[in-house]
């Protein structure tokens with residue numbers, strides 16, 4: 001006897017046709033944006049349809065975040081700009097309340113979280129409701145509403161934890177959950193500006209599963225990302241910005257490869273991106289050696305890395321690989337462990353702090369440049385000068401020891417920072433250029449041990465190329481380099497050797513054939529990379545339904 005299986009549709013038949021006939025969910029016409037004399041967006045037109053994931057890509061500095069900020073009212077666009085939602089023109093500059101009422105939610109690149117408030121408060125801010133008579137907030141209800149969103153995302157985050165104490169991936173999860181909780185079926189537009197950059201593979205897969213459910217109801221998504229895999233796997237159409245202009249508008253993604261998208265973005269092919277430099281590892285020199293490191297999730301770790309070598313650390317979220325840079329640099333106190341930096345310089349990790357680490361020749365490029373890596377309201381030169389201040393004798397510390405201007409300018413040119421102006425405020429740079437400034441800041445200290453956590457996060461493929469080359473050059477110049485990362489492509493480009501962590505210990509060491517697929521297989525213990533989203537899933541279900549019923 002055959003069983004009858006009915007696969008439920010997430011949208012009613014005919015809904016797609018109705019949606020297609022309707023006005024675009026978001027329509028932008030002739031958008032221009034000028035900062036003083038700098039015109040960063042010109043004649044930008046864009047249409048996002050209901051029920052689609054629309055990718056927006058472009059090199060660092062091409063204007064993607066500026067566009068998102070115009071759409072949410074942070075910036076006032078030039079005269080002549082038109083923005084409409086569901087066919088209704090918005091007043092310009094966009095009034096945040098009006099755009100929110102029309103269902104536009106955004107997760108900005110800096111995530112927009114309040115570090116001193118709890119996860120629950122961040123989630124429910126602006127949405128808290130008092131009871132009808134007593135006007136008291138029902139915190140039990142608020143907790144369960146917030147908890148339900150995290151459950152959907154497949155993540156558990158402590159609702160009472162202060163957001164400032166969270167890891168970058170948890171912070172991103174909170175910001176994404178906050179936007180998703182407002183998605184009403186069939187309406188609205190959610191803009192994600194590089195919001196997935198800190199998500200590990202598993203979280204990413206969950207995230208796209210939820211997006212799939214959301215867009216199937218008719219809600220639209222505008223996805224700004226540098227991870228071209230996300231566009232190829234998940235986006236329905238893509239718009240490409242180059243130097244503030246649209247060079248490709250709403251192109252269907254089906255059939256396109258990452259290389260096709262790269263060529264559209266840069267206007268050229270990046271043929272030699274995958275070629276790794278020849279490692280010049282000084283195996284006859286004294287290696288950096290960490291012994292018995294215990295702290296956070298890490299248990300009794302010992303490792304060594306030679307000058308000239310780039311050692312990668314990876315694993316699943318919570319496996320401890322990403323705790324290592326912070327334990328070895330004194331940012332987080334270790335419970336036990338010793339670190340020999342070089343002949344005659346050995347530090348006990350429990351007593352180490354960042355100032356002592358810098359003095360011992362240890363540099364850390366942390367994840368989360370906006371809240372952990374750079375002073376956004378200070379100039380590039382001042383940021384690069386900070387570590388030099390720590391190296392100065394205590395009595396001189398109040399006077400910032402400015403690094404030589406030529407050194408700063410040379411670094412900015414060698415990393416292709418635009419503009420290469422030491423006096424410019426860090427906050428005025430695009431995300432990718434900020435990441436380069438962060439790297440420059442620590443390269444300038446000429447460290448013996450260079451620790452980096454997700455050093456090419458949220459940068460375009462061209463900038464990634466530059467950053468990878470600079471990190472490898474630091475190794476060639478004699479640094480021992482340790483990179484903790486979750487991006488298999490980054491690790492494959494950078495590393496000579498990779499340690500894969502599980503439950504706080506090293507489970508596998510990869511020494512050759514360091515391809516992205518091999519790295520992912522090791523992280524997931526012989527699992528494989530699946531596509532982030534099966535596009536046209538609804539059509540497949542249509543066919544199945546006819547066949548099965």
Ligand SMILES: Nc1ncnc2c1ncn2[C@@H]1O[C@H](COP(=O)(O)OP(=O)(O)OP(=O)(O)O)[C@@H](O)[C@H]1O
Pocket residue numbers: 035038040058059060061062063064065066067109427428429430431432433458459460
């Ligand atoms: N507040 C500001 N004042 C002056 N210039 C700015 C400001 N914000 C952005 N810019 C400039 O606008 C240009 C576009 O920056 P934007 O951040 O939009 O780029 P992006 O495409 O989002 O880059 P990324 O991918 O690196 O985040 C850059 O040249 C940047 O320096």
